[in-house]
Amino acid sequence: MSFSPIQKYRPFPSIDLPNRQWPARVLTQAPIWCSVDLRDGNQALAVPMNVSQKLEMFEALVKCGFKEIEVGFPSASNTEFSFNRRLIEDGRIPDDVTIQCLVQAREDLIEKTVQSLMGARSVIIHLYNSTSPAQRRYVFGMEKADIVKVAVRGAQWIKDRIKRLEDSGTKVMLQYSPESFSATEVEFAKEVSEAVMDVWQPTPERKMILNLPDTVEVAGPNVYADQIEWMCRNIKNRESLIISLHTHNDRGTGTAATEMGMLAGADRVEGTLFGNGERTGNLDVVQVAMNLYMHGIDPKLDFSDLNALREVYERCTGMTVPPRHPYSGELVFTAFSGSHQDAIKKGLAAYEGHQGAWDVPYLTIDPQDIGREYREVIRVNSQSGKGGVAYLLESEFGIELPKELQREFGPIANDAVDALGREVSAAELKAMFWKEYIERNQPYELKHFHADGTTGVFRCRASLYENGREIQVTGEGNGPIAAFVQAMVSHGVPTFEVANYREQSLGSGSEASALSFIQVKRADGKMCWGAGVDTNIELASIKAVLSAVNRTT
Ligand SMILES: CC(=O)SCCNC(=O)CCNC(=O)[C@H](O)C(C)(C)COP(=O)(O)OP(=O)(O)OC[C@H]1O[C@@H](n2cnc3c(N)ncnc32)[C@H](O)[C@@H]1OP(=O)(O)O
Numbered sequence: 222m223s224f225s226p227i228q229k230y231r232p233f234p235s236i237d238l239p240n241r242q243w244p245a246r247v248l249t250q251a252p253i254w255c256s257v258d259l260r261d262g263n264q265a266l267a268v269p270m271n272v273s274q275k276l277e278m279f280e281a282l283v284k285c286g287f288k289e290i291e292v293g294f295p296s297a298s299n300t301e302f303s304f305n306r307r308l309i310e311d312g313r314i315p316d317d318v319t320i321q322c323l324v325q326a327r328e329d330l331i332e333k334t335v336q337s338l339m340g341a342r343s344v345i346i347h348l349y350n351s352t353s354p355a356q357r358r359y360v361f362g363m364e365k366a367d368i369v370k371v372a373v374r375g376a377q378w379i380k381d382r383i384k385r386l387e388d389s390g391t392k393v394m395l396q397y398s399p400e401s402f403s404a405t406e407v408e409f410a411k412e413v414s415e416a417v418m419d420v421w422q423p424t425p426e427r428k429m430i431l432n433l434p435d436t437v438e439v440a441g442p443n444v445y446a447d448q449i450e451w452m453c454r455n456i457k458n459r460e461s462l463i464i465s466l467h468t469h470n471d472r473g474t475g476t477a478a479t480e481m482g483m484l485a486g487a488d489r490v491e492g493t494l495f496g497n498g499e500r501t502g503n504l505d506v507v508q509v510a511m512n513l514y515m516h517g518i519d520p521k522l523d524f525s526d527l528n529a530l531r532e533v534y535e536r537c538t539g540m541t542v543p544p545r546h547p548y549s550g551e552l553v554f555t556a557f558s559g560s561h562q563d564a565i566k567k568g569l570a571a572y573e574g575h576q577g578a579w580d581v582p583y584l585t586i587d588p589q590d591i592g593r594e595y596r597e598v599i600r601v602n603s604q605s606g607k608g609g610v611a612y613l614l615e616s617e618f619g620i621e622l623p624k625e626l627q628r629e630f631g632p633i634a635n636d637a638v639d640a641l642g643r644e645v646s647a648a649e650l651k652a653m654f655w656k657e658y659i660e661r662n663q664p665y666e667l668k669h670f671h672a673d674g675t676t677g678v679f680r681c682r683a684s685l686y687e688n689g690r691e692i693q694v695t696g697e698g699n700g701p702i703a704a705f706v707q708a709m710v711s712h713g714v715p716t717f718e719v720a721n722y723r724e725q726s727l728g729s730g731s732e733a734s735a736l737s738f739i740q741v742k743r744a745d746g747k748m749c750w751g752a753g754v755d756t757n758i759e760l761a762s763i764k765a766v767l768s769a770v771n772r773t774t
């Protein structure tokens with residue numbers, strides 16, 4: 222075969238940028254954020270949001286702290302137009318929030334856009350036309366010079382109408398996007414952008430936004446960063462511009478492209494919640510904001526209740542957030558695997574003890590900071606280890622298994638979970654523990670126990686069921702437990718001694734009971750744990766001895 226599919230494709234040329242600066246830079250502050258959920262996110266939905274869904278989403282975005290929100294493409298439909306009117310006429314736009322609207326370089330559409338914005342306090346009018354070779358060739362059928370004319374005409378039509386808005390008290394900022402910037406030759410992107418600047422005449426006091434979109438990811442994020450740095454270095458009147466990023470995720474690197482673009486000199490970032498948007502989506506703003514947060518940089522957006530935000534998003538857009546989605550997915554703070562659970566459990570315990578800088582293995586941030594719960598962090602299936610089992614019993618029921626007992630019960634639980642072939646709940650693990658230890662009453666079950674003594678010598682008398690038949694045993698020792706051990710050995714149980722003892726309370730007040738753990742050692746060296754629960758602490762220990770005896774018999 223002389224032609225294979227791979228020959229259909231070609232590499233993307235690199236940018237000639239000697240001495241590029243961005244790789245050595247470090248992010249130290251949040252960008253100006255602009256949400257495009259209600260426009261780019263919305264235009265990508267099979268069923269675009271209706272006015273009430275857009276209103277709900279708008280309010281959620283305001284609550285997150287967005288100060289610039291692209292609310293739509295008002296010349297696209299009645300819904301989009303009416304939404305602007307509702308926002309403005311009902312006074313729903315907070316004083317510190319600016320709404321932004323997108324429009325093509327077409328006069329009728331620009332006119333309609335301006336009409337939709339009348340009466341607003343502060344707006345950004347966002348003009349775009351595509352500039353890449355493929356768009357020039359196929360969409361417009363134009364050479365570069367005519368593409369520049371499309372942009373300049375559009376800029377002029379907007380300029381002609383701004384006065385109307387400003388005269389009625391609206392503050393207007395202008396934004397231009399050479400759409401498909403990342404697939405455009407940088408020299409031409411500069412030429413067309415500067416032609417628009419010539420019309421709008423931005424100054425350092427009255428800047429315009431130059432948005433440089435990665436409309437379709439055609440190269441790696443480093444190439445995008447080079448393009449942004451190239452523009453920042455070469456465009457005229459840089460000080461009169463707010464350089465803005467707008468990335469998509471076709472190669473799965475929208476977040477990386479944005480972060481590298483910020484390093485390359487951008488001031489502003491457009492994106493959506495959870496990355497909704499055309500094809501593979503827009504930049505997920507939550508990811509970049511939380512990435513800043515995890516480095517101790519205030520992201521200036523509030524995602525402290527990400528679950529509630531996710532609910533609004535899912536209800537309004539009909540989209541879902543995948544379980545592995547960074548920060549917001551259901552499983553992103555969850556460990557099923559044993560070694561991860563072990564490390565997280567130890568890390569959380571150390572953090573809770575000292576509350577210093579966050580340093581918990583496998584968890585980039587404290588899940589509680591975004592409204593997640595520690596109970597989601599460790600979940601148990603057949604890949605889990607003793608640490609996970611112990612964590613769930615402790616966090617859900619306050620049962621603190623001694624370390625040695627964890628080693629014994631871990632494999633028992635693992636076998637049971639493996640046989641079930643699914644995840645198990647903390648309640649199921651507790652039931653397994655109860656079955657294995659607490660309810661272990663064959664051959665011996667305690668009916669009655671009494672011990673008393675003075676000067677270090679205790680005598681005990683106990684009634685037991687041995688395989689259902691009642692028996693009496695008596696013994697002597699330096700405490701009630703030792704006396705009971707001696708009683709059992711006298712009765713004929715192979716010689717054993719108590720090797721380990723721990724007890725704790727379970728619950729509180731009138732519901733409180735004692736939970737005892739006892740490890741016995743037989744004459745042949747075999748070790749075995751038992752556990753017992755009773756409202757009487759002495760009886761809990763005696764039951765724990767019997768549990769261990771029953772488990773070795
Ligand atoms: C990358 C982005 O996300 S850009 C934003 C895209 N968003 C949307 O398109 C959503 C809203 N859009 C719409 O509702 C409609 O497309 C409208 C109202 C804007 C325009 O609708 P229509 O005029 O019916 O048709 P359509 O969208 O197909 O227009 C294509 C025409 O506009 C031209 N065109 C496309 N973009 C632009 C632009 N930015 N500036 C000027 N002309 C443009 C095309 O060359 C084409 O011209 P032709 O008819 O001479 O071939």
Ligand SMILES: CC(C)C(=O)C(=O)O
Pocket residue numbers: 261323349398400401432434435436437467469
């Ligand atoms: C209009 C522009 C900014 C856009 O949405 C894109 O390029 O993806």
